[in-house]
Amino acid sequence: MTETAGTNVGRTIRIGTRGSRLAMAQTGTIARMLEDAGCSVELVPVATPGDQSSAPIAEIGVGVFTSAVRQALLEGRVDIAVHSFKDLPTAPEPGIALAAVSKREDPRDALVARDGLTLGELPPGSTVGTGSPRRMTQLRALGLGLNVVPIRGNIDRRLGMVESGELDAIVLARAGLARTDRIGLITETLDPIQMLPAPAQGALAVETRVDDVDTEHLLQSVVDDEATRVAVTAERALLAALEAGCSAPVGALAEVVEDLNSEGAVVERLSMRGVAAAATEGDSVQILRASATADKSEADKLGRMLAAELLDLGAGALAR
Numbered sequence: 001m002t003e004t005a006g007t008n009v010g011r012t013i014r015i016g017t018r019g020s021r022l023a024m025a026q027t028g029t030i031a032r033m034l035e036d037a038g039c040s041v042e043l044v045p046v047a048t049p050g051d052q053s054s055a056p057i058a059e060i061g062v063g064v065f066t067s068a069v070r071q072a073l074l075e076g077r078v079d080i081a082v083h084s085f086k087d088l089p090t091a092p093e094p095g096i097a098l099a100a101v102s103k104r105e106d107p108r109d110a111l112v113a114r115d116g117l118t119l120g121e122l123p124p125g126s127t128v129g130t131g132s133p134r135r136m137t138q139l140r141a142l143g144l145g146l147n148v149v150p151i152r153g154n155i156d157r158r159l160g161m162v163e164s165g166e167l168d169a170i171v172l173a174r175a176g177l178a179r180t181d182r183i184g185l186i187t188e189t190l191d192p193i194q195m196l197p198a199p200a201q202g203a204l205a206v207e208t209r210v211d212d213v214d215t216e217h218l219l220q221s222v223v224d225d226e227a228t229r230v231a232v233t234a235e236r237a238l239l240a241a242l243e244a245g246c247s248a249p250v251g252a253l254a255e256v257v258e259d260l261n262s263e264g265a266v267v268e269r270l271s272m273r274g275v276a277a278a279a280t281e282g283d284s285v286q287i288l289r290a291s292a293t294a295d296k297s298e299a300d301k302l303g304r305m306l307a308a309e310l311l312d313l314g315a316g317a318l319a320r
């Protein structure tokens with residue numbers, strides 16, 4: 001048991017959660033960490049408009065999955081909100097504190113294809129579904145002659161489209177499959193060189209009310225993972241500097257890596273790659289890439305620097 005948990009023993013912490021299988025798995029992960037630290041936990045279901053609609057995310061708006069859970073937090077109906085970090089808008093929410101970022105799952109995207117096929121094995125003309133402009137533009141840029149089509153729906157619905165033969169393949173977050181025990185369906189995990197994940201993909205954001213300092217400290221000591229927080233800070237700084245959100249054609253991945261300093265000593269650095277799809281004349285799309293490395297203490301600056309580089313290359317007019 002941690003020292004901080006000591007003051008929380010006997011207290012029941014209410015965690016707001018959406019009812020989807022992925023959301024329940026995510027809140028379950030945080031609930032177990034708190035229980036292991038000696039807290040008792042209650043899961044409080046919250047319905048959101050995003051779960052009830054199957055309209056494209058671009059139409060129903062960023063934050064559609066997260067705002068109802070935040071509302072429950074602000075109204076004091078729950079003490080903690082857990083979100084897929086990549087679904088959170090980049091602007092901070094008044095009254096709400098980001099108390100912890102839990103250790104990231106594998107952030108890469110995954111292919112689920114018929115007959116166990118990999119991306120390179122799909123014949124030209126194969127139909128590949130994804131709802132994300134980021135994935136669509138990067139898939140098309142691979143030049144494999146795939147027919148990339150927009151789809152939406154929860155993970156089960158998307159997987160069903162391959163199972164039924166309606167699509168040859170789909171691309172989705174590996175983390176979502178891992179958390180819902182379906183890693184075995186993946187036919188290929190995509191290398192970030194082919195497909196950079198969404199900023200913060202695979203990480204969970206755990207929020208409290210700004211005035212609930214006890215819960216904030218508890219989460220910091222029990223849940224927060226420093227390497228994940230640093231990486232995600234850089235990735236989201238890039239997204240914010242491009243004035244883009246989770247449905248933008250923007251990918252970013254920052255990783256803590258070991259490097260040698262000028263004296264030859266091993267130091268940890270933050271290595272980052274970014275991609276943006278820009279609209280050009282006519283209907284064509286141009287993929288822009290940038291990468292750089294910085295000290296871990298300069299995560300935010302690294303993200304903004306890569307964004308500036310992408311803007312210089314033409315990321316001001318993002319593709320859709």
Ligand SMILES: NCc1[nH]cc(CCC(=O)O)c1CC(=O)O
Pocket residue numbers: 084085086087171172173175176200201202203
């Ligand atoms: N946009 C929906 C969403 N939000 C978080 C995940 C998966 C978990 C994660 O990325 O952390 C998914 C599904 C997907 O993109 O396939």
